[in-house]
Amino acid sequence: MRGAVIHAPGDVRFETVDDAKILKPTDAIIRTAVTCVCGSDLWPYRGAEPTEHPHPMGHEYVGFVEAAGAEVTAVEPGQFVVGSFATSDNTCANCRNGFQSSCLNREFMSTCQAEYVRIPNAQGTLVAIDEVPGEEYWPGLLAVSDVMGTGWWAADAAEVRPGSTAVVVGDGAVGLCAVIAAKEMGAERIIAMSRHEPRQRLAREFGATDIVTERGEEGAARIKELTNGIGADSVLECVGTAQAMRQALHSARPGGNVGFVGVPHEVAVDGQELFFSHVGLRGGPAPVRRYLPDLIERVLTGRIDPGKVFDLTLPLEQVAEGYRAMDERRAIKTLLKP
Amino acid sequence: MRGAVIHAPGDVRFETVDDAKILKPTDAIIRTAVTCVCGSDLWPYRGAEPTEHPHPMGHEYVGFVEAAGAEVTAVEPGQFVVGSFATSDNTCANCRNGFQSSCLNREFMSTCQAEYVRIPNAQGTLVAIDEVPGEEYWPGLLAVSDVMGTGWWAADAAEVRPGSTAVVVGDGAVGLCAVIAAKEMGAERIIAMSRHEPRQRLAREFGATDIVTERGEEGAARIKELTNGIGADSVLECVGTAQAMRQALHSARPGGNVGFVGVPHEVAVDGQELFFSHVGLRGGPAPVRRYLPDLIERVLTGRIDPGKVFDLTLPLEQVAEGYRAMDERRAIKTLLKP
Known part of the structure; x- marks a missing residue:
């Protein structure tokens, strides 16, 4: 599969990367519906955070469940799901206190600007939407997953x-x-x-x-x-x-x-x-998981439309241009379509 | 009148000081019932805060109204009153928000280890108790004014x-x-x-x-x-x-x-x-004024007894020993009786 990899400040490439696959029974794999570039991605892009070796990028996603690990019963293949940039089991003490982004099993997402994505802690992280929402809602739902x-x-x-x-x-x-x-x-x-x-x-x-x-x-x-x-x-x-x-x-x-x-x-x-x-x-890192059901509903009922923050839409393969446009403040936020 | 004056680290003296008198129509003068030494008084006593010139000490007090300025109508001579170490008009925006210790007219008390004390912003600062409480309640009421x-x-x-x-x-x-x-x-x-x-x-x-x-x-x-x-x-x-x-x-x-x-x-x-x-x-500095009515009631009904923090009682004239005892951790807190 293909995805974005940062090699050095200012150098993001769309290239072949390892296929996303289930590594633990708590993982799921999704096929990316849409993903995007985050303001925080600009820290390494601008050299304000070091890039010691090339690595994948991206932590925002909505998509379709492609496969689910043996312990993942809350979602099933084909469903449209929204998750958070911070994965969580949604059962530990911190999760129960509403701070899922401090989950004791937290893993931060970091490979989402790609065609497929492995989601750790899928059971606690992903929220499935009953019917696949119209594409016009995808940007808003993607925004909900992070910004x-x-x-x-x-x-x-x-x-x-x-x-x-x-x-x-x-x-x-x-x-x-x-x-x-x-x-x-x-x-x-x-x-x-x-x-x-x-x-x-x-x-x-x-x-x-x-x-x-x-x-x-x-x-x-x-x-x-x-x-x-x-x-x-x-x-x-x-x-x-x-x-x-x-x-x-x-x-x-x-x-x-x-x-x-x-x-x-x-x-x-x-x-x-x-x-x-x-x-x-x-x-702190936002406990997005706590807010997901409520925010998804606000988007799907049209009460809010945070998808408007995306003022540039590009094919995923043009991810490098997506970074450039945000770095140069030509775009507020770039939506990427696989 | 006489009161405590710090001259240098470790050097607190009980000596003749200017009489407390009404300087503004919003002032009141109280005759000190009891006062005390605060843990924060130890910062200058230990030299952790500079003492550039000799100055009076003390910011905790309960006492009897001796005189009230022309604009002070809430209390009258003879009444037993409790106030805060931070004076407040209790009418400005910060006071109305419950942060009286950020009152726009705030003056911090600093001359209370003395026989008489001038209270700025007396109208908003002092809470009078209907009947003079028994002496056994004075330590608790004094504690309420600060600690x-x-x-x-x-x-x-x-x-x-x-x-x-x-x-x-x-x-x-x-x-x-x-x-x-x-x-x-x-x-x-x-x-x-x-x-x-x-x-x-x-x-x-x-x-x-x-x-x-x-x-x-x-x-x-x-x-x-x-x-x-x-x-x-x-x-x-x-x-x-x-x-x-x-x-x-x-x-x-x-x-x-x-x-x-x-x-x-x-x-x-x-x-x-x-x-x-x-x-x-x-x-921040405690918005004691917000809590005063409630805390006074808890003390007078015997629900709480914070006066127990005073484990040393001295005549006011022995204030220097009161500091020494706290500095050497021989006492938790020293009560001073004029």
Whole structure:
């Protein structure tokens, strides 16, 4: 079979790779319906994370069950399934606590930009949809498997409540999905921080009521201005840089919350500053599995359409161009069709 | 009048100071009923915070209203009052959000180890008790003004819930009060981390079900052992050192919470580590004012007795000995009587 392999920063190739096969009785194999490139894939692509040897890429997927291991009874061949980028048995203590992305048997997906994909922990990870959904729903369901689930987690971790004010730091696909989540959770005011016109437009379409173009301390000062000098109830940090985290912490009101969902790169939080800010802080890899049934339903009923974050669709074999377009900010997010 | 003045590390004197008087129409003056020495007073006493010039000390108080400024209508001379170490107008946006210790007009108390004390923002800060309570309640009410309120906040910030497991890091007066708070909030299992026998005893009396004597990584490993390898639902960090914060973060389960209430000294939290831990973190100066009516009632009805943290009582004029006893860990907390 064929799939994407990164060889070095800027060098992603579509080539022949080992066939996906069942290695454990808890695995399943899916035939990829659609997959995509994630903002976090750009860390190694840009050399911000090392690539010590060539390896497959991709952690987002929806597809058709091709085969299921002996212990996998929840799904069967032919079914259309959605899963999370973090696999989980959905039975351990952490899973039962709703933190499936800290499952004791967690394996992160990493080979999804390919024609077929092995899914570990398939029983706990995959959610089957009764009837195969129309292709128009595939992008939304694919978004649910990662960026929409992560945006939802940002809003959940930041404790967005009905009538509250939410700020979204980051206008990538996760940030845009975080706007959807804040809206669905009832935020009255949603301030998107973005200086890119097409992303601003999508943020507004998703429910943003205000756009702030300033960044860093200026951005935080602008948020204070817009919130009677106090700061926002909830800040959804969807980037992962030190600047974004500072901006988020300085934008929240005392007693407010920052949910941070971008994997932090060289971020340190000063204890005394956090203390006197009175801001609550929670982040981590999104427990997408917890949200899947609910989010799938919201997509299939047309209540939300996170698939709109895909503004470029390419054949899977053009995956390299998909990376380039996102790296150069020509695309928010690239959908790949095998 | 006379009061405590710190001149240098280890050098606290009881001497003549300026009389407390009304400076603003929002002030009140109280005659001190009892006051005390706080664990945080030991930071400058031990030289961990600089003392650049001699200044008064103390931020805990209960007393009798002696005089009230023109704008203070909520209390009147002769009444017995309890307040917080952080004064607040109780009307600003942060106060209305329940974070009175981030009041826009906040002034921290700092002159309370004295015969009389000026209370800024008296209207919003002081809670009067209808009848003067018996002297046996004064220590408990004094504890409520700071250490008990702070322990309560630790449990609140760490989201202690009925049936949960709570760990308390720190066996000072705040940590011991945090045990009371965890118990009152319904924690089923309360693990106190302490290696001092008299403090262990008091922790058990207050509701601790387990004692862990190990510290640092060993301590965190022991907590994991006691919690099926997962970690605790809530960890109450009542120290403020880098070691205590690490121990706390490593003791919480994924999805659990750390409430940190000791003023952090040289504490930095690694963003990526916090991310992958899935632990929520919230701290700050306790919003004691929010809890005062409830905690006063719990003390006056005998439901809790945080006054037991005072294991040394001295005349106010012996305040220097009160510091020494705490510095040398001969006393958990020193009560001072004018």
